[in-house]
Amino acid sequence: MATDHARAEDEDEGEALEAYERLERRVEKISNVGNAAGVLQWDQEVVMPEAGTPARAKQLSTLSSISHELLTDDETGDLLEELESDEDLDDEQRAVVREVRRQYDRATSVPEELVAELSETTANAHPVWKEAKEADDFESFAPTLEKLVDLKREYAECIDPDADPYEVLFADYEPYIDxxxxxxxxxxxxxxxxxxxxxxxxxxxxxxxxxxxxxxxxxxxxxxxxxxxxxxxxxxxxxxxxxxxxxxxxxxxxxxxxxxxxxxxxxxxxxxxxxxxxxxxxxxxxxxxxxxxxxxxxxxxxxxxxxxxxxxxxxxxxxxxxxxxxxxxxxxxxxxxxxxxxxxxxxxxxxxxxxxxxxxxxxxxxxxxxxxxxxxxxxxxxxxxxxxxxxxxxxxxxxxxxxxxxxxxxxxxxxxxxxxxxxxxxxxxxxxxxxxxxxxxxxxxxxxxxxxxxxxxxxxxxxxxxxxxxxxxxxxxxxxxxxxxxxxxxxxxxxxxxxxxxxxxxxxxxxxxxxxxx
CATH class of the missing domain: 1.10.1370.30 (Neurolysin; domain 3)
Incomplete structure (x- = not known):
């Protein structure tokens, strides 16, 4: 009996480990897509030719959509639900689950179309801001800023329609200091x-x-x-x-x-x-x-x-x-x-x-x-x-x-x-x-x-x-x-x-x- 019980515990632990490893592989893929986007953003601000913006905006929008799809996929949610009830995870693994859960909950609240639109709008906004600053012309940037404000309000409402929208946005950058x-x-x-x-x-x-x-x-x-x-x-x-x-x-x-x-x-x-x-x-x-x-x-x-x-x-x-x-x-x-x-x-x-x-x-x-x-x-x-x-x-x-x-x-x-x-x-x-x-x-x-x-x-x-x-x-x-x-x-x-x-x-x-x- 004791041997059977121990074997069952080992099997349960193995299943949990497999689930954690599957989550970790998925998170690594999401991270790599984001890091690739980061290199493209660095390139845009440092060395990209001025005429490159339209293509770069679509590239970043595509990567943002891929990352969003991976994060919000049902499998991510199923893995999180399975792992959150498992008592065999160590403290580091629990921390990973906690952080991914937070990202997942926020991401699944936001439609993929809005994510893509935000990404493309911000990519297009950079050269508009740069030209407006050089020309000392706020009016030329104002429509872009207005669109960004509207999109971020919509984004905040998707995450928590009852909360102060600015508080929701602040939590994107500082989630654990209110x-x-x-x-x-x-x-x-x-x-x-x-x-x-x-x-x-x-x-x-x-x-x-x-x-x-x-x-x-x-x-x-x-x-x-x-x-x-x-x-x-x-x-x-x-x-x-x-x-x-x-x-x-x-x-x-x-x-x-x-x-x-x-x-x-x-x-x-x-x-x-x-x-x-x-x-x-x-x-x-x-x-x-x-x-x-x-x-x-x-x-x-x-x-x-x-x-x-x-x-x-x-x-x-x-x-x-x-x-x-x-x-x-x-x-x-x-x-x-x-x-x-x-x-x-x-x-x-x-x-x-x-x-x-x-x-x-x-x-x-x-x-x-x-x-x-x-x-x-x-x-x-x-x-x-x-x-x-x-x-x-x-x-x-x-x-x-x-x-x-x-x-x-x-x-x-x-x-x-x-x-x-x-x-x-x-x-x-x-x-x-x-x-x-x-x-x-x-x-x-x-x-x-x-x-x-x-x-x-x-x-x-x-x-x-x-x-x-x-x-x-x-x-x-x-x-x-x-x-x-x-x-x-x-x-x-x-x-x-x-x-x-x-x-x-x-x-x-x-x-x-x-x-x-x-």
């Missing part, structure tokens, strides 16, 4: 950063702001960008560097590409942009090779992804020790920097200026007001509280209210970001959530490893990267976001560390403590 938490973080940043920014503006401290002034050749800037990536330890065997109008990183742990941009009068911008995208690529490369094609080998959504780019850009790339290391390298490429001191480079890299219109050029403090503006506008668009035709005026009004500046052109205003042309409504809050998490992770790493300044000064990132690999990268999607954060830092997501970090850093730079006590 919108209420995101709003609370954004409100706290707005409320506590505004007085800090005001205090900085009233400070009598004189910082060096022209350390990187001049005109710098694009080819030399590219060589310096490669120096930056070398210093940080970028794995060139798994990546490459290119340029794009709006820098981005994409790919898998085997092929994580970086793009940046060069402007002859903004050397610092190309450096920080390159470091930022390195952070994304470094996370992607750090995902476990053995789990490629499954959720265990994928990044834990956008807030965590953004935490990695902001950690490297701000906590490393804008630090004193980094400039003590990297300034001599930059001066070898650009002799005009030979008389600049590391302190002057540090001050220039951390100046606060509230008269800046461009998000990607913003400092650490005002950056979050840029995010709040975009968040409020896209939320109102999706909820139907704002008409597309009114976006430029509302955008300009909010810039004047929050930052005291008013864009003179739509190219510097509501056309500056690429995200809406991708249909990425709900994406922007993850930038601020990522900055908050970056500070929390860096504080936790230093609590465990000790002060990291000397490591940064020597461009020795083995300890920091090792900690990130173990606590953030290697888990993939095994844990939900809040559990991942708690395991890495010992506490839930909190803005405390970010606010403490910027208060200390900018208080010291601008002498705020001394002035307060004077």
């Amino acid at each position: 919108l209420e938490t995101a709003e609370r973080v954004l409100e706290r940043l707005r409320d506590e950063l505004v007085p800090l920014i005001d205090a900085v503006g009233e400070s009598e401290a004189v910082l060096e702001t022209e350390a990187f002034a001049g005109e710098f050749d694009d080819d030399d800037q590219e060589a310096l960008a490669r120096d930056v990536l070398d210093s940080l330890g970028y794995d060139w065997s798994r990546g490459r560097l290119d340029t794009a109008p709006h820098p981005f990183s994409s790919g898998t742990q085997f092929d994580a590409r970086v793009t940046t941009r060069f402007e002859e009068d903004d050397l610092l911008g190309s450096i920080t942009s390159t470091i930022h995208e390195f952070g994304h690529a470094n996370y992607t490369i750090g995902l476990p090779d053995e789990h490629y094609g499954t959720p265990l080998g994928e990044a834990r959504d956008l807030s965590v992804h953004e935490s990695q780019s902001r950690l490297w850009e701000n906590h490393v790339g804008r630090s004193r020790p980094f400039w003590e290391h990297f300034l001599p390298i930059a001066a070898e490429r650009f002799p005009e920097l030979e008389d600049v001191t590391p302190e002057e480079a540090y001050e220039s890299a951390n100046q606060v200026y509230d008269d800046n219109l461009i998000r990607v050029e913003a400092d650490e403090l005002t950056y979050h007001l840029h995010i709040v503006i975009r968040f409020e506008i896209e939320r109102d668009l999706i909820r139907g509280d704002l008409e597309v035709e009114d976006v430029p005026e509302v955008w300009n009004d909010k810039y004047e209210e929050y930052l005291g500046v008013r864009p003179e052109t739509d190219a510097e205003g509501c056309l500056q970001d690429i995200h809406w042309s991708h249909g990425s409504f709900g994406y922007f809050p993850t930038y601020s959530l990522g900055s908050v998490l970056a500070a929390q992770l860096y504080a936790a790493a230093e609590d465990e490893l000790g002060d990291l300044d000397e490591d940064v000064r020597n461009a020795d990132f083995d300890r920091l990267n090792g900690w990130l690999r173990e606590n953030v990268h290697q888990p993939g999607k095994r844990y939900e976001t809040q559990e991942l954060i708690e395991r890495a830092t010992g506490e839930e997501l909190t803005a405390d560390h970010f606010l403490e970090y910027v208060s200390e850093k900018y208080g010291e730079l601008y002498g705020l403590d001394r002035e307060a006590g004077a």
Whole structure:
């Protein structure tokens, strides 16, 4: 009897394993179709001929349809139902089932025709946005934006007709941090950063702001960008560097590409942009090779992804020790920097200026007001509280209210970001959530490893990267976001560390403590 019972248990376990393996193979196929689409999207934004858009849109639409069909097939649902009731799965397998279930439920709610239309519309939207930005002509982009807003509303209604449509879209990018938490973080940043920014503006401290002034050749800037990536330890065997109008990183742990941009009068911008995208690529490369094609080998959504780019850009790339290391390298490429001191480079890299219109050029403090503006506008668009035709005026009004500046052109205003042309409504809050998490992770790493300044000064990132690999990268999607954060830092997501970090850093730079006590 005992032997028969054990044999039955073994057979049941074998059947469950077979079902899990069938699900895993199906998920890997879906992942590979998506990754192929990712390469085509990278190509479209980096090297594709201008006339290639009509064919590329259809190619991406076809791949999107294939992926959707595979995910929503009855067999996927049957496998999930079978596996969810099985007690023999280990924790990693249960995590895969959880993540696929979430994707399946959302995908089966959306008709295939809508998926294909969204894919083709966003592919066609990219060149329309690009031309509109270059021509400073919002009206030429408005019909496309209106169509995207309508399609995303329809998409949200398919998933949950009773929910706030913006909350549904936000969950596409951050499924395990609710919108209420995101709003609370954004409100706290707005409320506590505004007085800090005001205090900085009233400070009598004189910082060096022209350390990187001049005109710098694009080819030399590219060589310096490669120096930056070398210093940080970028794995060139798994990546490459290119340029794009709006820098981005994409790919898998085997092929994580970086793009940046060069402007002859903004050397610092190309450096920080390159470091930022390195952070994304470094996370992607750090995902476990053995789990490629499954959720265990994928990044834990956008807030965590953004935490990695902001950690490297701000906590490393804008630090004193980094400039003590990297300034001599930059001066070898650009002799005009030979008389600049590391302190002057540090001050220039951390100046606060509230008269800046461009998000990607913003400092650490005002950056979050840029995010709040975009968040409020896209939320109102999706909820139907704002008409597309009114976006430029509302955008300009909010810039004047929050930052005291008013864009003179739509190219510097509501056309500056690429995200809406991708249909990425709900994406922007993850930038601020990522900055908050970056500070929390860096504080936790230093609590465990000790002060990291000397490591940064020597461009020795083995300890920091090792900690990130173990606590953030290697888990993939095994844990939900809040559990991942708690395991890495010992506490839930909190803005405390970010606010403490910027208060200390900018208080010291601008002498705020001394002035307060004077």
